Amino acid sequence: MDLMYLLELAINGALSGLMYALVAMGIVLIYKSSSVPNLAQGALTMVGAYVVLAFADGAGAPMWLAIPLAMLTMMGLGMGIERVALRRLAGRPIVMILMMTLGLDIFLRAITLAVGGGTARPLNIGVSDAPLFVGPLLINRAYVVGAVVALALFGVFLLFFRTRRGVVLRAIADDYMASWAVGISVERGVALSWALSSLVATTAGVLWGSIQGVDQSLSLLLLKGITVAVLGGLDSLGGAVLAAIGLGVIEAVAAGILDPLLGGGTRDLVVAVMLILTIMIRPHGLFGRHDIERL
Amino acid sequence: MLFRQAGIRHTDYAADRALFPIPADRIAIAALLALMLLAPLLFSSLAVSSYLTPWLVWVSATLGLNLIIGWAGQFHFGYAAVMGIGAYTTVHAFKAGVPWEISIVLGGLMATAIGVVFAFAALRVKGLYLALSTLALQFVVDWVISHVSAISGGVGATLQAPALRLLGQRIDSEVALYYVALAWALLVTLFMLNLRRSALGRAMVAVREKDYAAAVIGVQAFRYKLLAFATSSFIGGVSGAVLIFCFYHAVTPEQFAVNVSIELLAMVIVGGLASIIGSWFGAAFILLAPGQIHSLIAWIAAALGADIGLETLAHLPHVVYGALIIGFLLVEPMGLGKLYANLRNYLLVWPFGYARK
Numbered sequence: 022m023d024l025m026y027l028l029e030l031a032i033n034g035a036l037s038g039l040m041y042a043l044v045a046m047g048i049v050l051i052y053k054s055s056s057v058p059n060l061a062q063g064a065l066t067m068v069g070a071y072v073v074l075a076f077a078d079g080a081g082a083p084m085w086l087a088i089p090l091a092m093l094t095m096m097g098l099g100m101g102i103e104r105v106a107l108r109r110l111a112g113r114p115i116v117m118i119l120m121m122t123l124g125l126d127i128f129l130r131a132i133t134l135a136v137g138g139g140t141a142r143p144l145n146i147g148v149s150d151a152p153l154f155v156g157p158l159l160i161n162r163a164y165v166v167g168a169v170v171a172l173a174l175f176g177v178f179l180l181f182f183r184t185r186r187g188v189v190l191r192a193i194a195d196d197y198m199a200s201w202a203v204g205i206s207v208e209r210g211v212a213l214s215w216a217l218s219s220l221v222a223t224t225a226g227v228l229w230g231s232i233q234g235v236d237q238s239l240s241l242l243l244l245k246g247i248t249v250a251v252l253g254g255l256d257s258l259g260g261a262v263l264a265a266i267g268l269g270v271i272e273a274v275a276a277g278i279l280d281p282l283l284g285g286g287t288r289d290l291v292v293a294v295m296l297i298l299t300i301m302i303r304p305h306g307l308f309g310r311h312d313i314e315r316l
Numbered sequence: 317m318l319f320r321q322a323g324i325r326h327t328d329y330a331a332d333r334a335l336f337p338i339p340a341d342r343i344a345i346a347a348l349l350a351l352m353l354l355a356p357l358l359f360s361s362l363a364v365s366s367y368l369t370p371w372l373v374w375v376s377a378t379l380g381l382n383l384i385i386g387w388a389g390q391f392h393f394g395y396a397a398v399m400g401i402g403a404y405t406t407v408h409a410f411k412a413g414v415p416w417e418i419s420i421v422l423g424g425l426m427a428t429a430i431g432v433v434f435a436f437a438a439l440r441v442k443g444l445y446l447a448l449s450t451l452a453l454q455f456v457v458d459w460v461i462s463h464v465s466a467i468s469g470g471v472g473a474t475l476q477a478p479a480l481r482l483l484g485q486r487i488d489s490e491v492a493l494y495y496v497a498l499a500w501a502l503l504v505t506l507f508m509l510n511l512r513r514s515a516l517g518r519a520m521v522a523v524r525e526k527d528y529a530a531a532v533i534g535v536q537a538f539r540y541k542l543l544a545f546a547t548s549s550f551i552g553g554v555s556g557a558v559l560i561f562c563f564y565h566a567v568t569p570e571q572f573a574v575n576v577s578i579e580l581l582a583m584v585i586v587g588g589l590a591s592i593i594g595s596w597f598g599a600a601f602i603l604l605a606p607g608q609i610h611s612l613i614a615w616i617a618a619a620l621g622a623d624i625g626l627e628t629l630a631h632l633p634h635v636v637y638g639a640l641i642i643g644f645l646l647v648e649p650m651g652l653g654k655l656y657a658n659l660r661n662y663l664l665v666w667p668f669g670y671a672r673k
Contacts, residue, residue, distance in 0.1 A: 058444050109646060115443050116391060120585045121645045123578055128638025135631035244455070251448060283463065286471075293455035297437070300449040304441050 029158045030277040031270045036164035038269015039171040043225035044246025045253065045261040046175070047218040053194040053256045054214035057107055058115075060122040062222060063243025064129035069095050069223030070230035070239055071137045074144060084146060092223045099219030100212045108208065130240050141236035146227060167228040174224060175262050178217075190214060194256065244289065245272075248296040254309020264307055268295060318663045335509055352498055356491040365490040367604065372497040373559045374599040376504040378583040379592065380551030383508065385581075386590030387517060388544035389524025391447040394434060394454030395552055395580050400572030401457065402427035402553020403560045404467055407477050407567055416481045420557050427553020428546045430457070435545035439538060454574050462569035474568045480561045493562040500558050504551055508592050520544050521590075582637070586644045587651050594653020601652060605640060606633035 044062055051059045059065075072094050076087035106125060110118050146166075153162045181187045192200045193210040201207055229239055249268050253260030272291050279287040299306065319340035326332035336342045356364050381395045392398075406423030410416055437449040461467050469475050479488040480496070487493060511517035519540045522530035527537040560567045579602060587598020610633045617624045648655055665671045 058448075106642060106646065110649075113649065115447075116385065116589075117585070117645055117649050119391075119444070119447055120581060120641060123581070124638050124641030124645065126638075127578070127634060128642060131631045131634030131638055135628045135635055138627055139631070247448065248452075251445075286459070286463065289455060290459045293452040293459070296452040297449050297456070300437070300441055300445050300452075304445045 025157060027274060027277070029160075030273045032158060033161055033164055034269040034271075034273025035266045036161065036168040036269070037273070038249075038265040038267070039168035039262070040164065040225065040228055040265075041242070041245045041249050041269060042171050042262045042265030043167075043174070043221055043228065044242045045249035045265055046171075046178070046258055047221040047225070048246055048250040049253070049255060049258055049261050050214045050218040050221065052250070053258075054190060055103075055107070055111070055197075055211045057118055058122065058247075058255070059218070060119060060243065060247070061102075061125040061129060062218070062246055063240035064126040064133075065095070065099070065219055065222035066226040066229065066242055066246075067235075067237065067239040068098070068129050068133050068226070069219070070144060070226030070235040071133050073223065073227055073230070074142060074235055075137065077144075078142075088146075088223070088227060091227075092220050095219040095223045096216035099215040099222075103212050103215040108211070126240070126243070130237060134237060139237060141234035141238075144227065144230040144235050146231045148231060163228075163232045167232070170224060170228060171262070171265075174221060175258065178258055186213070244296075245292055248292050248299070250306075251296060251304075252299045252306055254306030256310055257306070257308040260306055260308030268292070271295065318660070318666075321664070333513065356494060361490055364494050369490070369494045369497045370559075370563050371600055371603055372494070372501040373555060373563060374580075374583065374603055375596050376497075376501045376558065377552060377555040377580060378587060378595040378599045379504045379508050380548045380555060381580050382584050382587070382590065382592075382595050383511070383520075383551065384544050384548040385584055386588075387511070387524065388520040388541060388548075390435075390442070390541060390544060391450060392434065392545075392548070393447050393451040393581065394457065394574075394577055395548075396572040396574065396576035397454045397457035397461075398427045398431045398434070398549045398552040399556030399559065399576075400461055400569070401430050401556070403556035403567050403572065404461060404475075405553070406557035407475055407560060408467075410478060410480075416561075417483070420554055423557040424550040424553040427556070428550045431545055431549025431552070432542060434549070435542050439541065451574070451577075454577055458569060458573060461572070468569055472568075474566050476566050477560050477564070497558055497562045500554065504555075505592060505596075507551075512592075516540075516543065582641050585649075585651060586640065588653030589650065591651065591653025591657075593656060594651050597652035597656065602637065602640070606637040609633075609636045 044066055047062045047065065048059050051057055051062075069091060072091040073087050076082045076090045077084055080087075082090065102125060106121055107118070110121055148163050148166050151162065153160045153165065182191055189200075189205055190210050190213065192203075192205055193207055197207050200210070225242065226235075226239060229242060233239075245268070249265045250261055252268060253262070253264030272288055272295075275291045276288045279291070319338070321338065324338060326337060331337065336345055351358075355368055359368065377395070377399060381392060384390050384392045384395075402423040404423075405426040406419050409419030409422045414422065434450050434453055437446055437453070441449065462471055465471075465473075479486055480493075481487065482496065487496065511520075519530070519535045520543075522533070522535045523537050523540045523544075530540075531537055556572065559571075564571060583598040583602045584595065585598070586601050587596070588594030610629070613632055614624070614629055644651060661672060662669070
């Protein structure tokens with residue numbers, strides 16, 4: 022196999038991987054603050070894209086206005102979900118919490134489709150389709166934009182965690198009992214993390230929607246997001262970014278090699294196998310905390 | 317009010333350990349059994365073939381999943397994959413000329429063999445990580461089934477299941493298929509009822525409550541986790557095969573995709589963890605309620621003259637289905653089984669509520 026071709030696959034894989042990091046960061050933000058593994062993150066991503074379209078196409082707002090409006094709406098939705106559905110489940114067995122996020126996933130997806138319609142719609146954010154050549158390598162322009170946005174968001178989060186409110190979130194992530202004891206409102210912190218996570222989900226929805234169109238398949242990003250989150254360690258944002266690059270490269274290269282051999286459709290297989298291997302070999306991920314209970 | 321427990325004395329161990337120690341329960345069970353046996357005479361053939369038969373098969377599968385989640389406390393997010401393995405094995409074995417009775421056992425055994433692979437995940441991690449790894453295994457099994465043409469007949473192919481033959485008799489009438497499904501559901505229910513009071517079931521519950529503590533009192537957690545996965549995989553595999561032969565009559569990979577696993581989980585949760593009667597309720601509820609509520613909404617909309625788009629209407633059952641899961645987890649996390657138990661306990665002492673424990 023051509024080395025240049027592999028390099029091209031790897032670079033595009035790394036860029037698209039950084040866009041998976043957008044989904045993964047949302048999962049990590051919520052897991053860090055409340056130990057809720059949010060399996061509805063894929064649905065939130067999809068809802069985010071639909072809300073942007075509702076503002077842009079439905080209300081006729083220009084894109085630069087529609088996206089922030091959608092982000093605000095989604096932050097409200099995220100906080101609402103936390104308040105109504107998940108706060109009451111705190112301290113329940115994990116199977117109930119997982120099932121709740123799965124139920125939310127089904128509900129959000131269905132209600133979005135019922136309101137917004139199931140046919141794929143384009144979402145144009147002004148990235149040109151013209152090919153981008155770096156030397157001999159063909160690189161997808163939309164992936165570059167997505168990767169830059171993902172890295173920028175990660176940078177913003179790094180700065181945010183140095184602010185007073187960010188320190189509060191870190192304290193909650195570290196030990197919520199102790200945070201309670203020193204007078205931090207854990208509920209508000211968790212709600213904030215849901216809002217941030219919904220904001221990230223909207224970003225992911227816009228970027229992926231501009232690449233593959235806005236329809237139900239956006240919610241399938243969940244598998245990739247959760248794999249990246251687990252691989253990076255469920256409570257590490259930096260781990261999610263690094264793991265996303267790694268998974269993106271492995272997925273693209275492995276699919277590039279395996280697809281002709283096995284007759285296509287190996288991308289999801291590679292991701293699922295990566296998830297299993299991570300859990301079997303290193304369940305706390307690359308940078309996660311080591312306190313996972315093993316038998 | 318339902319019946320009095322006063323005067324019921326068990327004077328020997330056999331009576332005390334009977335499956336249904338209270339006479340009123342025995343009468344109720346006998347009446348229900350008679351109702352189920354007579355159902356083909358009482359209900360229309362459409363109701364039997366499109367509601368009752370699938371309900372019975374899903375009940376068996378729900379009980380199998382409840383065994384692993386409710387009793388043994390291990391997550392299994394890939395149960396549909398296990399059912400699919402059983403279904404495909406049975407269809408292939410039967411087509412190759414193996415008698416149906418043996419091929420369905422072969423299907424169950426194959427599901428057990430691969431289901432134990434899921435168990436190896438359970439031996440290393442638990443909780444969330446076990447859930448995620450079984451979910452990933454579901455994707456892997458899905459992929460293998462749909463991409464290996466020796467199993468599924470190629471991507472997107474449908475494999476026709478021949479009419480089943482039981483003891484040399486060709487069975488293809490709707491009523492006969494209903495009885496096959498009923499027999500399997502009753503067998504699984506009987507097994508679960510007995511599991512609850514046997515050493516195996518108690519050991520599983522001990523592992524569920526705390527595996528360290530179970531190990532301290534001499535219950536090998538590894539062994540019972542493996543046993544739980546193996547048993548429930550066998551039930552799942554056979555249920556998958558029964559589902560194909562009694563209801564779908566053809567097998568495709570989509571029938572056992574990840575959303576089916578989640579639907580089964582919903583049946584277990586809505587029915588109630590570790591509740592047998594809850595599994596019967598839960599399967600019925602998840603199977604029938606979205607469709608019924610959907611037609612109710614459509615009927616109300618038509619009556620009010622409101623115009624709901626066709627596409628909106630098409631997605632409504634899923635909205636209802638998601639809302640049911642959320643609602644149950646918020647209102648009664650232990651599910652319909654618990655609601656039934658509450659009602660029963662209330663009525664048992666009805667005018668004298670203070671006598672309730």
